[in-house]
Amino acid sequence: MIADYAFSYAPGKLILSGEHAVVYGHPAIAATLDRGIRIAVAKKTFVDGKHSRGPTLRATGLGFVCDVKPDPAGEGPEVLRKALTRLVELFGERVSELELVVESAIPGGRGLGSSASLSVAMIRGVCRFFGETISCDIEAELAMELERIFHGNPSGIDHTVITRGGLLRYEKTESIRVEPIICPRPLRFAVGLASPHGGTLQAVQALKERFARHQKVYEHAFTGIRQIVEEMQMALTAGKLYAVGELMNLNQGYLNALGVSTPELEALCGIARNRGALGAKLTGAGCGGAVIALVDGDPTDVADAFRAAGFLAFLAECKTN
């Protein structure tokens, strides 16, 4: 039976180690956040007595407030209009009758998974509205279709951790290998926001060009990051947060060397470490975005230090299974 409305939710995510290297077939570790995107799905209200064409997306918290429609000349960011068009292709014309009201608690363009969370929440909302149940694997496949619109050819780590939830190791070579990690200690972070990045696709593409110029050197860096991921997986499983933090700092050094850090991100890392964080690093594509600072206990002091320096900040806890 089709209900009058349906609600869905998908969390945001952070990458603890291995971003960028994961695009080159190395492993990475990611976890879901305790905040995300909620969507209410309903039949569209009538406009002037008739439906306007295509589904509508009305959003708060995504950096704009407007009605986004698939119409190429319509309002709203082009990428969202394309995502809605893809949603109709994936689920059929019946989706054109829907209005999706989105409320996001994840700042966009900060490497915290806003596009993957939106993709998964849209899929869950549409399925729930039509009373359809899909497996986790199908959900991930559909989310990948939408993520391609947002990010070109992503490794898939974002939507994989968001569809599955929890803490996991992800590796994509010829096939995808996902390994849940069980950490006996809570992972608590202060998240400091730098300026938004100019897009994951752009950051990945620029690194690809640098990689092509100095392939051997970049491969060394990726091998170093692989080793960090291996040791971090063991440290997480053993609940050794001190080691996890130290490895985050090391990973940040590599990310800086890869050219995806910025003075703002470095400043945020410095503030966090001075305030006693176990480790701090950028998360996601970099070139702007956010710094995650792992804290043993209460991260309030570190978040306050971010704010005192003029940055927006929030506290986050990751699901550790």
Ligand code: PMV
């Ligand atoms: O979209 P972001 O900022 O969470 O970055 C995703 C992680 C990258 O490794 C940089 C890209 C990818 O496709 O894995």
